[in-house]
Amino acid sequence: xxxxxxxxxxxxxxxxxxxxxxxxxxxNHNSMYWYRQDPGMGLRLIYYSASEGTTDKGEVPxxxxxxxxxxxxFSLRLESAxxxxxxxxxxxxxxxxxxxTQYFGPGTRLTVL
Amino acid sequence: xxxxxxxxxxxxxxxxxxxxxxxxYDTSESNYYLFWYKxxxxxxxILVIRQEAYKQQNAxxxxxxxxxxKAAKSFSLKISDSQLGDTAMYFCAFMKPYSGNTPLVxxxxxxxxxxx
Numbered sequence: 001x002x003x004x005x006x007x008x009x010x011x012x013x014x015x016x017x018x019x020x021x022x023x024x025x026x027x028n029h030n031s032m033y034w035y036r037q038d039p040g041m042g043l044r045l046i047y048y049s050a051s052e053g054t055t056d057k058g059e060v061p062x063x064x065x066x067x068x069x070x071x072x073x074f075s076l077r078l079e080s081a082x083x084x085x086x087x088x089x090x091x092x093x094x095x096x097x098x099x100x101t102q103y104f105g106p107g108t109r110l111t112v113l
Numbered sequence: 114x115x116x117x118x119x120x121x122x123x124x125x126x127x128x129x130x131x132x133x134x135x136x137x138y139d140t141s142e143s144n145y146y147l148f149w150y151k152x153x154x155x156x157x158x159i160l161v162i163r164q165e166a167y168k169q170q171n172a173x174x175x176x177x178x179x180x181x182x183k184a185a186k187s188f189s190l191k192i193s194d195s196q197l198g199d200t201a202m203y204f205c206a207f208m209k210p211y212s213g214n215t216p217l218v219x220x221x222x223x224x225x226x227x228x229x
Contacts, residue, residue: 033216040122042204042219043158058216090158094215100146100208102217104158 002026004105006091012111013081021076021108023091031094032074033102034058034066036087043090049074081112115140117207119220126195127228133180134190134223136205142166144210147181147188148217152202161203164188192225200227 004025013019025032030051035043035058045058049068063085065077074093078085091105116139126132138147149161164172164181171179176193192199202224206217 031215035219040221042117042221043217044219045216048216088156092158092217100215101148101160101163102208103160104150107156107158109156 004091004093004103006089006105006108008108009106010109012113013078014113015082017081018077018079019081019110020078021089021091021110022073023075023105024073025091025093025103026072027093027095027103028071029093029095029103030071032068033092033094034064034074034076035090035092036060037090037107038087046076046089078110081110083112086110086112115142115207115209115218117205117218117220119203119205119223121223122221123224123226125226125228126192128195128197130195131191131193132195132225134192134203134205134225136188136190136220138186138188138205138207140186140207140209142209146208146210147179148206148208149177149179149188149190150204150206150219151199152204152222153198153200158204162190195227197227197229199225201225 007022033048034046047066049055089108092102094102145166147164151159162174180189202222205220
């Protein structure tokens with residue numbers, strides 16, 4: 001099992017460009033999450049999806065959109081990137097089979113110039 | 114809203130010694146879950162240990178153990194026989210009772226350096 005995979009691992013964008021971060025999990029988990037990590041701030045929740053077809057805003061949703069494409073995949077889109085979105089982005093998933101524990105992908109380091 | 118506080122931004126410990134990382138949280142829930150995650154320089158988030166609030170017994174995982182004080186809302190992590198590979202950021206996290214869509218609330222982290 002690969003667990004949670006994310007692509008790309010690194011990305012540099014110019015202000016105003018758009019991009020989609022991809023996340024997939026092979027653990028048959030119902031719930032998936034997107035977090036961002038900034039220096040000195042810990043991880044903060046952007047969006048989450050309790051199940052296929054549902055999404056909810058987290059603590060810092062502005063400037064982002066998400067799509068729960070199917071049970072395995074949960075993508076995060078930046079429509080018009082801003083320097084404030086420079087961060088490390090983590091996808092995670094959880095399910096009852098894992099005793100409610102969230103498992104994380106390797107992260108994407110995004111720089112917006 | 115739940116909050117998690119880690120009051121030690123940085124700590125260091127000699128190899129083979131014991132170190133304790135502090136975490137406090139605020140919640141009105143009576144049942145919940147607490148976690149410690151480790152983030153080495155590779156950036157990967159690795160689960161170290163978890164604790165269910167309804168269990169009075171402190172969780173242990175090999176060299177890692179917790180001191181869970183529910184009344185004080187305190188959840189510290191003790192690392193025994195510290196190893197160089199323990200050098201990492203450590204995050205304390207809180208989760209409300211699981212309902213299928215329960216995100217984690219993280220503290221800001223403690224950077225631990227193990228010195229040879």
